[in-house]
Amino acid sequence: MVETKSETKTVRFIITRQDTPDSAPYDEEFELAYRPNMNVISALMEIRRNPVTVQGKHTTAIAWDMNCLEEVCGACSMVINGKPRQSCTALIDQLEQPVRLAPMRTFPVVRDLQVDRSRMFDSLKKVKAWIPIDGTYNLGPGPRMPEKKRQWAYELSKCMTCGVCLEACPNVNSNSDFMGPQPLSQVRLFNAHPTGAMNKAERLNTIMGDGGLANCGNSQNCVQSCPKGIPLTTSIAALNRDTTIQQFRNFFGSDEV
Amino acid sequence: MAKNREFGNRRLHSLLGVIPIGLFLLEHLVTNYMATKGPESFNSAAHFLESIPFRYFLEIFIIFLPLIYHAVYGIYIAFTAKNNLGRFGFFRNWMFFLQRLSGIITLIFLVWHVWSTRIQAALGTEVDFDMMAEIFSNPFMIAFYLVGVISTIFHFSNGLWSFAVSWGLTVSPKSQKIMTYVTLIVFVLLSYVGVSAIFAFV
Secondary structure, eight states: OOOGTTSOOEEEEEEEEETTTTTTTTEEEEEEEOOOTTTTTHHHHHHHSSOOOTTTTTTOOOOOSSSSSSSSSSSTTTEEETEESSSSTBBBBGOOOSSSEEOOSSOOEEEEEEOOOOOHHHHHTTTTTTOOOOOOOOOOOOOOOHHHHHHHHHHHHHOOOOHHHHHOOOSSSTTTTOOOOHHHHHHHHHHHTTGGGGGGGHHHHHTTSSSSSGOOOOOOHHHHTTTTTOHHHHHHHHHHHHHHHHHHHHHHOOOOO | TTTOOOHHHHHHHHHHHHTTTHHHHHHHHHHHGGGGGGGHHHHHHHHHHHHHHTTTHHHIIEEEHHHHHHHHHHHHHHHHHOTTTTTTHHHHHHHHHHHHHHHHHHHHHHHHHHHHIHHHHHTTTTSHHHHHHTTSSSSHHHHHHHHHHHHHHHHHHHHHHHHHHHHTTTOOOHHHHHHHHHHHHHHHHHHHHHHHHHHHOO
16 A cells, blocks of 8 residues: 555455447446445445546446345346445445456446346246236135245245346356246246246246256356345256156146146 | 257256166276276176177167267257356356366267277277277376276266256255265265276286
Protein backbone atom coordinates (compact mmCIF):
# COMPACT_ATOMS: atom_id res chain seq x y z
CA MET A 1 0.00 0.00 0.00
CA VAL A 2 1.19 3.53 -0.78
CA GLU A 3 2.61 5.30 2.32
CA THR A 4 0.44 8.40 2.09
CA LYS A 5 -2.66 6.25 2.10
CA SER A 6 -1.69 4.17 5.13
CA GLU A 7 -4.21 5.95 7.34
CA THR A 8 -7.28 5.25 5.20
CA LYS A 9 -8.18 1.63 4.45
CA THR A 10 -9.21 1.02 0.84
CA VAL A 11 -10.84 -1.74 -1.16
CA ARG A 12 -9.62 -2.65 -4.65
CA PHE A 13 -11.80 -4.07 -7.40
CA ILE A 14 -10.93 -5.58 -10.76
CA ILE A 15 -14.13 -5.64 -12.77
CA THR A 16 -14.67 -7.34 -16.11
CA ARG A 17 -16.63 -5.02 -18.34
CA GLN A 18 -18.31 -5.46 -21.67
CA ASP A 19 -20.05 -2.66 -23.57
CA THR A 20 -22.39 -4.65 -25.82
CA PRO A 21 -23.43 -8.31 -26.03
CA ASP A 22 -20.99 -8.87 -28.90
CA SER A 23 -18.03 -6.67 -27.99
CA ALA A 24 -14.84 -7.93 -26.36
CA PRO A 25 -14.63 -7.87 -22.54
CA TYR A 26 -11.94 -5.79 -20.80
CA ASP A 27 -10.91 -5.20 -17.18
CA GLU A 28 -11.09 -1.97 -15.20
CA GLU A 29 -9.65 -1.40 -11.75
CA PHE A 30 -11.26 0.70 -9.03
CA GLU A 31 -10.26 1.71 -5.54
CA LEU A 32 -12.74 2.78 -2.88
CA ALA A 33 -12.47 4.04 0.67
CA TYR A 34 -13.36 1.22 3.06
CA ARG A 35 -16.57 1.50 5.02
CA PRO A 36 -17.70 -1.02 7.65
CA ASN A 37 -20.25 -3.67 6.51
CA MET A 38 -19.69 -2.99 2.82
CA ASN A 39 -20.95 -5.56 0.37
CA VAL A 40 -20.27 -5.89 -3.34
CA ILE A 41 -23.50 -4.07 -4.25
CA SER A 42 -22.81 -1.08 -2.00
CA ALA A 43 -19.33 -0.92 -3.53
CA LEU A 44 -20.80 -1.02 -7.06
CA MET A 45 -23.17 1.81 -6.06
CA GLU A 46 -20.20 3.79 -4.78
CA ILE A 47 -18.41 3.30 -8.11
CA ARG A 48 -21.57 4.34 -9.94
CA ARG A 49 -21.54 7.60 -7.95
CA ASN A 50 -18.04 8.39 -9.20
CA PRO A 51 -16.95 6.08 -12.01
CA VAL A 52 -13.21 6.81 -12.07
CA THR A 53 -10.65 4.02 -12.41
CA VAL A 54 -7.45 3.66 -10.40
CA GLN A 55 -5.60 5.24 -13.32
CA GLY A 56 -7.83 8.31 -12.99
CA LYS A 57 -9.75 7.60 -16.18
CA HIS A 58 -13.40 8.68 -16.21
CA THR A 59 -15.50 5.76 -17.33
CA THR A 60 -19.13 4.74 -17.58
CA ALA A 61 -21.08 3.43 -14.60
CA ILE A 62 -21.04 -0.34 -14.25
CA ALA A 63 -24.23 -2.21 -15.21
CA TRP A 64 -25.47 -5.03 -12.96
CA ASP A 65 -28.77 -6.56 -11.93
CA MET A 66 -30.21 -6.43 -8.44
CA ASN A 67 -33.55 -6.52 -6.76
CA CYS A 68 -34.27 -7.90 -3.28
CA LEU A 69 -30.85 -7.34 -1.65
CA GLU A 70 -31.47 -10.26 0.75
CA GLU A 71 -30.52 -13.32 -1.34
CA VAL A 72 -34.00 -14.50 -2.23
CA CYS A 73 -34.50 -13.13 -5.77
CA GLY A 74 -31.36 -14.42 -7.49
CA ALA A 75 -30.99 -11.39 -9.77
CA CYS A 76 -27.62 -10.12 -8.56
CA SER A 77 -25.62 -13.31 -9.24
CA MET A 78 -22.14 -12.79 -10.63
CA VAL A 79 -18.72 -14.40 -10.46
CA ILE A 80 -16.94 -13.00 -7.40
CA ASN A 81 -13.31 -14.05 -6.96
CA GLY A 82 -13.94 -16.98 -9.29
CA LYS A 83 -17.09 -18.27 -7.56
CA PRO A 84 -20.62 -17.64 -8.81
CA ARG A 85 -22.74 -16.19 -6.00
CA GLN A 86 -25.06 -13.34 -5.10
CA SER A 87 -23.36 -9.97 -4.83
CA CYS A 88 -25.80 -8.78 -2.13
CA THR A 89 -24.51 -11.32 0.39
CA ALA A 90 -20.87 -11.03 -0.68
CA LEU A 91 -19.45 -9.04 2.24
CA ILE A 92 -16.23 -7.15 1.55
CA ASP A 93 -14.84 -8.14 4.97
CA GLN A 94 -14.97 -11.79 3.91
CA LEU A 95 -13.43 -11.35 0.45
CA GLU A 96 -9.83 -11.56 -0.60
CA GLN A 97 -8.52 -8.41 -2.32
CA PRO A 98 -8.43 -7.27 -5.02
CA VAL A 99 -12.05 -8.34 -5.42
CA ARG A 100 -12.57 -9.67 -8.92
CA LEU A 101 -16.03 -9.30 -10.41
CA ALA A 102 -17.07 -10.94 -13.67
CA PRO A 103 -20.39 -11.87 -15.31
CA MET A 104 -21.66 -15.48 -15.33
CA ARG A 105 -20.52 -16.29 -18.85
CA THR A 106 -22.69 -19.40 -19.10
CA PHE A 107 -25.42 -16.89 -19.89
CA PRO A 108 -25.36 -14.31 -22.68
CA VAL A 109 -23.78 -11.11 -21.33
CA VAL A 110 -26.02 -8.06 -21.80
CA ARG A 111 -23.58 -5.47 -20.48
CA ASP A 112 -20.79 -5.57 -17.85
CA LEU A 113 -22.02 -7.81 -15.02
CA GLN A 114 -25.56 -8.08 -16.36
CA VAL A 115 -26.53 -11.40 -17.97
CA ASP A 116 -29.65 -12.68 -19.68
CA ARG A 117 -31.04 -15.51 -17.53
CA SER A 118 -34.08 -16.17 -19.69
CA ARG A 119 -32.96 -19.68 -20.70
CA MET A 120 -33.81 -20.83 -17.16
CA PHE A 121 -37.31 -19.40 -17.38
CA ASP A 122 -37.72 -21.04 -20.78
CA SER A 123 -36.72 -24.36 -19.18
CA LEU A 124 -39.31 -23.90 -16.44
CA LYS A 125 -41.95 -23.39 -19.13
CA LYS A 126 -40.68 -26.41 -21.02
CA VAL A 127 -40.96 -28.76 -18.02
CA LYS A 128 -44.25 -27.13 -16.88
CA ALA A 129 -42.91 -26.21 -13.47
CA TRP A 130 -46.34 -25.28 -12.14
CA ILE A 131 -49.53 -27.00 -11.09
CA PRO A 132 -52.25 -26.67 -13.73
CA ILE A 133 -55.52 -25.95 -11.95
CA ASP A 134 -57.06 -23.31 -14.20
CA GLY A 135 -60.35 -24.26 -15.82
CA THR A 136 -63.86 -23.13 -16.54
CA TYR A 137 -65.35 -24.25 -13.23
CA ASN A 138 -64.28 -24.58 -9.61
CA LEU A 139 -62.38 -27.83 -9.14
CA GLY A 140 -62.74 -27.70 -5.35
CA PRO A 141 -59.95 -28.23 -2.85
CA GLY A 142 -57.09 -30.48 -3.92
CA PRO A 143 -55.69 -33.40 -1.93
CA ARG A 144 -53.88 -32.58 1.32
CA MET A 145 -50.11 -32.72 1.45
CA PRO A 146 -48.66 -34.36 4.57
CA GLU A 147 -46.91 -31.75 6.73
CA LYS A 148 -43.65 -33.67 6.75
CA LYS A 149 -43.60 -33.81 2.96
CA ARG A 150 -44.50 -30.11 2.77
CA GLN A 151 -41.47 -29.24 4.89
CA TRP A 152 -39.27 -31.39 2.64
CA ALA A 153 -40.72 -29.84 -0.52
CA TYR A 154 -40.18 -26.35 0.90
CA GLU A 155 -36.43 -26.89 0.64
CA LEU A 156 -36.75 -27.56 -3.11
CA SER A 157 -39.04 -24.54 -3.51
CA LYS A 158 -36.27 -22.23 -2.26
CA CYS A 159 -34.82 -22.15 -5.79
CA MET A 160 -34.62 -18.50 -6.90
CA THR A 161 -33.46 -19.22 -10.48
CA CYS A 162 -30.19 -17.43 -9.76
CA GLY A 163 -28.17 -19.46 -12.27
CA VAL A 164 -25.25 -20.36 -9.97
CA CYS A 165 -25.74 -24.12 -10.56
CA LEU A 166 -25.67 -23.65 -14.34
CA GLU A 167 -22.52 -21.55 -14.07
CA ALA A 168 -20.86 -24.28 -11.94
CA CYS A 169 -21.88 -27.18 -14.19
CA PRO A 170 -19.20 -28.35 -16.65
CA ASN A 171 -21.88 -29.82 -18.92
CA VAL A 172 -23.86 -26.58 -19.29
CA ASN A 173 -21.95 -24.79 -22.03
CA SER A 174 -22.04 -23.63 -25.61
CA ASN A 175 -21.33 -27.17 -26.91
CA SER A 176 -24.42 -28.64 -25.29
CA ASP A 177 -28.10 -27.83 -24.90
CA PHE A 178 -28.26 -29.29 -21.36
CA MET A 179 -30.91 -27.40 -19.39
CA GLY A 180 -28.90 -27.76 -16.16
CA PRO A 181 -29.82 -28.76 -12.60
CA GLN A 182 -32.21 -25.88 -11.82
CA PRO A 183 -35.30 -26.92 -13.86
CA LEU A 184 -34.70 -30.60 -13.06
CA SER A 185 -35.04 -30.10 -9.32
CA GLN A 186 -38.25 -28.16 -9.99
CA VAL A 187 -39.63 -31.19 -11.85
CA ARG A 188 -39.07 -33.21 -8.70
CA LEU A 189 -40.77 -30.51 -6.61
CA PHE A 190 -43.90 -30.34 -8.78
CA ASN A 191 -44.06 -34.11 -9.25
CA ALA A 192 -44.05 -34.46 -5.47
CA HIS A 193 -47.09 -32.23 -5.07
CA PRO A 194 -50.33 -34.25 -4.79
CA THR A 195 -52.02 -32.25 -7.57
CA GLY A 196 -48.83 -31.69 -9.55
CA ALA A 197 -48.30 -35.48 -9.59
CA MET A 198 -51.22 -35.70 -12.06
CA ASN A 199 -48.79 -34.40 -14.73
CA LYS A 200 -45.81 -36.42 -13.54
CA ALA A 201 -45.40 -38.56 -16.66
CA GLU A 202 -45.62 -35.48 -18.90
CA ARG A 203 -42.81 -33.72 -17.01
CA LEU A 204 -40.66 -36.88 -16.92
CA ASN A 205 -41.07 -37.38 -20.66
CA THR A 206 -40.02 -33.77 -21.24
CA ILE A 207 -36.78 -34.14 -19.29
CA MET A 208 -36.16 -37.43 -21.12
CA GLY A 209 -35.92 -35.34 -24.28
CA ASP A 210 -32.81 -33.75 -25.80
CA GLY A 211 -30.91 -31.41 -23.49
CA GLY A 212 -32.60 -33.07 -20.53
CA LEU A 213 -31.73 -35.16 -17.51
CA ALA A 214 -29.38 -37.64 -19.22
CA ASN A 215 -26.84 -34.87 -19.89
CA CYS A 216 -25.90 -34.78 -16.21
CA GLY A 217 -22.29 -35.95 -15.81
CA ASN A 218 -22.35 -36.17 -12.00
CA SER A 219 -19.64 -33.62 -11.32
CA GLN A 220 -21.93 -32.52 -8.47
CA ASN A 221 -20.61 -28.94 -8.60
CA CYS A 222 -24.21 -27.72 -8.51
CA VAL A 223 -25.04 -29.05 -5.06
CA GLN A 224 -21.75 -27.68 -3.72
CA SER A 225 -22.43 -24.23 -5.17
CA CYS A 226 -26.18 -23.73 -4.60
CA PRO A 227 -26.57 -20.71 -2.28
CA LYS A 228 -29.86 -22.12 -0.97
CA GLY A 229 -28.46 -25.56 -0.17
CA ILE A 230 -30.99 -27.31 -2.42
CA PRO A 231 -30.18 -31.05 -2.71
CA LEU A 232 -29.84 -30.78 -6.49
CA THR A 233 -27.90 -34.01 -7.02
CA THR A 234 -30.35 -35.95 -4.86
CA SER A 235 -33.13 -34.53 -7.06
CA ILE A 236 -31.25 -35.59 -10.19
CA ALA A 237 -30.64 -39.11 -8.86
CA ALA A 238 -34.29 -39.40 -7.79
CA LEU A 239 -35.37 -38.30 -11.28
CA ASN A 240 -32.95 -40.85 -12.74
CA ARG A 241 -34.88 -43.50 -10.82
CA ASP A 242 -38.26 -42.07 -11.89
CA THR A 243 -37.22 -41.92 -15.54
CA THR A 244 -35.81 -45.47 -15.39
CA ILE A 245 -39.31 -46.60 -14.39
CA GLN A 246 -40.90 -44.23 -16.90
CA GLN A 247 -38.87 -45.59 -19.81
CA PHE A 248 -39.97 -49.13 -19.02
CA ARG A 249 -43.54 -47.88 -18.66
CA ASN A 250 -43.29 -46.11 -22.03
CA PHE A 251 -41.93 -49.19 -23.75
CA PHE A 252 -43.78 -52.06 -22.11
CA GLY A 253 -46.73 -50.38 -20.42
CA SER A 254 -50.23 -50.12 -21.79
CA ASP A 255 -51.31 -46.92 -20.02
CA GLU A 256 -50.35 -43.64 -21.57
CA VAL A 257 -50.33 -41.67 -18.31
CA MET B 1 -29.62 -36.75 -35.53
CA ALA B 2 -33.14 -37.83 -34.78
CA LYS B 3 -34.87 -35.92 -32.05
CA ASN B 4 -35.07 -37.11 -28.46
CA ARG B 5 -32.66 -40.01 -28.90
CA GLU B 6 -30.25 -38.60 -26.34
CA PHE B 7 -31.82 -40.18 -23.26
CA GLY B 8 -31.78 -43.66 -24.79
CA ASN B 9 -28.26 -43.18 -26.15
CA ARG B 10 -26.93 -42.06 -22.78
CA ARG B 11 -28.61 -44.88 -20.89
CA LEU B 12 -27.31 -47.40 -23.42
CA HIS B 13 -23.83 -45.95 -23.04
CA SER B 14 -24.06 -46.32 -19.26
CA LEU B 15 -25.46 -49.86 -19.45
CA LEU B 16 -22.94 -51.17 -21.99
CA GLY B 17 -20.06 -49.92 -19.85
CA VAL B 18 -21.08 -52.40 -17.15
CA ILE B 19 -22.87 -55.09 -19.16
CA PRO B 20 -21.17 -56.54 -21.16
CA ILE B 21 -17.94 -54.50 -21.29
CA GLY B 22 -17.38 -54.41 -17.51
CA LEU B 23 -18.09 -58.12 -17.18
CA PHE B 24 -15.69 -58.86 -20.03
CA LEU B 25 -13.04 -56.73 -18.30
CA LEU B 26 -13.42 -58.85 -15.14
CA GLU B 27 -13.13 -62.06 -17.16
CA HIS B 28 -10.07 -60.68 -18.96
CA LEU B 29 -8.32 -59.61 -15.74
CA VAL B 30 -8.95 -63.02 -14.14
CA THR B 31 -7.55 -64.80 -17.20
CA ASN B 32 -4.46 -62.55 -17.15
CA TYR B 33 -3.96 -63.38 -13.49
CA MET B 34 -3.43 -67.02 -14.50
CA ALA B 35 0.00 -65.83 -15.68
CA THR B 36 1.05 -65.55 -12.04
CA LYS B 37 0.57 -69.34 -11.79
CA GLY B 38 3.10 -69.92 -14.56
CA PRO B 39 3.15 -69.95 -18.38
CA GLU B 40 1.25 -73.27 -18.65
CA SER B 41 -1.72 -72.02 -16.67
CA PHE B 42 -1.91 -68.86 -18.76
CA ASN B 43 -1.57 -70.73 -22.04
CA SER B 44 -4.24 -73.26 -21.16
CA ALA B 45 -6.60 -70.43 -20.13
CA ALA B 46 -5.90 -68.60 -23.40
CA HIS B 47 -6.42 -71.74 -25.47
CA PHE B 48 -9.65 -72.49 -23.63
CA LEU B 49 -10.98 -69.05 -24.62
CA GLU B 50 -9.83 -69.53 -28.21
CA SER B 51 -11.71 -72.80 -28.46
CA ILE B 52 -14.97 -71.44 -27.07
CA PRO B 53 -17.94 -72.19 -29.40
CA PHE B 54 -19.53 -69.28 -31.32
CA ARG B 55 -16.32 -67.37 -30.64
CA TYR B 56 -16.66 -64.78 -33.41
CA PHE B 57 -20.34 -64.19 -32.65
CA LEU B 58 -19.55 -63.67 -28.97
CA GLU B 59 -16.57 -61.45 -29.71
CA ILE B 60 -18.58 -59.21 -32.02
CA PHE B 61 -21.72 -58.87 -29.91
CA ILE B 62 -20.26 -59.05 -26.39
CA ILE B 63 -17.03 -57.15 -26.98
CA PHE B 64 -16.50 -55.24 -30.20
CA LEU B 65 -19.85 -53.65 -31.01
CA PRO B 66 -20.58 -52.54 -27.41
CA LEU B 67 -17.02 -51.27 -27.07
CA ILE B 68 -17.13 -49.28 -30.30
CA TYR B 69 -20.47 -47.70 -29.35
CA HIS B 70 -19.22 -46.90 -25.83
CA ALA B 71 -15.99 -45.42 -27.21
CA VAL B 72 -17.52 -43.27 -29.96
CA TYR B 73 -20.33 -41.90 -27.81
CA GLY B 74 -17.88 -41.52 -24.92
CA ILE B 75 -15.60 -39.30 -27.00
CA TYR B 76 -18.61 -37.13 -27.83
CA ILE B 77 -19.51 -36.88 -24.12
CA ALA B 78 -15.93 -36.15 -23.07
CA PHE B 79 -15.49 -33.35 -25.56
CA THR B 80 -18.87 -31.77 -24.82
CA ALA B 81 -17.76 -30.96 -21.26
CA LYS B 82 -15.94 -27.76 -20.35
CA ASN B 83 -13.89 -28.76 -17.36
CA ASN B 84 -13.68 -26.17 -14.59
CA LEU B 85 -11.45 -27.75 -11.95
CA GLY B 86 -9.62 -24.47 -11.45
CA ARG B 87 -12.75 -22.80 -10.11
CA PHE B 88 -14.47 -25.86 -8.62
CA GLY B 89 -11.91 -28.25 -7.12
CA PHE B 90 -14.48 -30.56 -5.50
CA PHE B 91 -13.82 -34.31 -5.24
CA ARG B 92 -16.65 -35.29 -7.59
CA ASN B 93 -15.58 -32.69 -10.13
CA TRP B 94 -12.13 -34.31 -10.11
CA MET B 95 -13.76 -37.71 -10.66
CA PHE B 96 -15.81 -36.17 -13.51
CA PHE B 97 -12.59 -34.95 -15.15
CA LEU B 98 -10.65 -38.17 -14.49
CA GLN B 99 -13.50 -40.29 -15.86
CA ARG B 100 -13.23 -38.46 -19.17
CA LEU B 101 -9.42 -38.42 -19.16
CA SER B 102 -9.18 -42.14 -18.28
CA GLY B 103 -11.72 -42.89 -21.01
CA ILE B 104 -9.50 -41.28 -23.64
CA ILE B 105 -6.34 -42.97 -22.28
CA THR B 106 -8.16 -46.31 -22.17
CA LEU B 107 -9.27 -45.92 -25.78
CA ILE B 108 -5.72 -45.19 -26.97
CA PHE B 109 -4.46 -48.15 -24.94
CA LEU B 110 -7.17 -50.48 -26.26
CA VAL B 111 -6.57 -49.59 -29.89
CA TRP B 112 -2.90 -50.50 -29.46
CA HIS B 113 -3.69 -53.54 -27.32
CA VAL B 114 -6.24 -54.98 -29.77
CA TRP B 115 -3.88 -54.31 -32.67
CA SER B 116 -0.91 -55.99 -31.02
CA THR B 117 -2.82 -59.04 -29.72
CA ARG B 118 -6.20 -59.85 -31.26
CA ILE B 119 -5.46 -58.56 -34.75
CA GLN B 120 -2.03 -60.19 -34.73
CA ALA B 121 -3.75 -63.42 -33.70
CA ALA B 122 -6.12 -63.07 -36.66
CA LEU B 123 -3.06 -62.59 -38.88
CA GLY B 124 -1.66 -65.90 -37.66
CA THR B 125 0.51 -65.07 -34.66
CA GLU B 126 -0.05 -67.36 -31.72
CA VAL B 127 -1.25 -65.56 -28.58
CA ASP B 128 0.47 -67.11 -25.61
CA PHE B 129 2.68 -66.35 -22.63
CA ASP B 130 5.76 -65.87 -24.80
CA MET B 131 4.06 -63.28 -26.95
CA MET B 132 3.25 -61.15 -23.90
CA ALA B 133 6.71 -61.72 -22.42
CA GLU B 134 8.13 -60.50 -25.73
CA ILE B 135 6.03 -57.32 -25.57
CA PHE B 136 7.11 -56.69 -21.97
CA SER B 137 10.81 -57.10 -22.78
CA ASN B 138 10.54 -53.42 -23.68
CA PRO B 139 10.42 -51.29 -20.48
CA PHE B 140 8.43 -48.63 -22.31
CA MET B 141 5.69 -51.18 -22.96
CA ILE B 142 5.59 -52.09 -19.26
CA ALA B 143 4.94 -48.44 -18.43
CA PHE B 144 2.40 -48.14 -21.26
CA TYR B 145 0.51 -51.22 -20.07
CA LEU B 146 0.61 -50.08 -16.43
CA VAL B 147 -0.94 -46.74 -17.35
CA GLY B 148 -3.42 -48.40 -19.71
CA VAL B 149 -4.54 -51.12 -17.30
CA ILE B 150 -4.86 -48.81 -14.30
CA SER B 151 -6.71 -46.23 -16.37
CA THR B 152 -9.11 -48.90 -17.66
CA ILE B 153 -9.77 -50.16 -14.14
CA PHE B 154 -10.30 -46.63 -12.86
CA HIS B 155 -12.73 -45.91 -15.69
CA PHE B 156 -14.66 -49.09 -14.88
CA SER B 157 -14.71 -48.54 -11.09
CA ASN B 158 -15.74 -44.89 -11.25
CA GLY B 159 -18.13 -45.79 -14.06
CA LEU B 160 -19.84 -48.22 -11.69
CA TRP B 161 -20.42 -45.29 -9.34
CA SER B 162 -22.03 -43.13 -12.01
CA PHE B 163 -23.94 -46.14 -13.37
CA ALA B 164 -25.56 -46.47 -9.94
CA VAL B 165 -26.54 -42.78 -9.99
CA SER B 166 -27.64 -42.70 -13.64
CA TRP B 167 -30.05 -45.59 -13.21
CA GLY B 168 -31.36 -44.25 -9.92
CA LEU B 169 -29.96 -47.03 -7.73
CA THR B 170 -28.10 -44.70 -5.35
CA VAL B 171 -30.27 -41.65 -4.74
CA SER B 172 -29.44 -40.42 -1.22
CA PRO B 173 -26.13 -38.64 -0.56
CA LYS B 174 -25.33 -41.35 2.02
CA SER B 175 -25.76 -44.21 -0.45
CA GLN B 176 -23.68 -42.32 -3.02
CA LYS B 177 -20.93 -41.84 -0.44
CA ILE B 178 -20.89 -45.52 0.48
CA MET B 179 -20.79 -46.36 -3.23
CA THR B 180 -17.71 -44.11 -3.52
CA TYR B 181 -15.95 -46.29 -0.94
CA VAL B 182 -17.17 -49.52 -2.54
CA THR B 183 -15.94 -48.48 -6.00
CA LEU B 184 -12.65 -47.32 -4.47
CA ILE B 185 -12.15 -50.82 -3.04
CA VAL B 186 -13.08 -52.33 -6.43
CA PHE B 187 -10.46 -50.06 -8.03
CA VAL B 188 -7.71 -51.09 -5.56
CA LEU B 189 -8.46 -54.82 -5.74
CA LEU B 190 -8.73 -54.97 -9.54
CA SER B 191 -5.58 -52.85 -9.90
CA TYR B 192 -3.76 -55.43 -7.77
CA VAL B 193 -5.02 -58.22 -10.07
CA GLY B 194 -4.13 -56.31 -13.24
CA VAL B 195 -0.69 -55.10 -12.14
CA SER B 196 0.42 -58.47 -10.73
CA ALA B 197 -0.52 -60.07 -14.06
CA ILE B 198 1.68 -57.57 -15.92
CA PHE B 199 4.66 -58.32 -13.68
CA ALA B 200 4.11 -62.06 -14.10
CA PHE B 201 5.27 -61.67 -17.71
CA VAL B 202 8.33 -59.59 -16.86
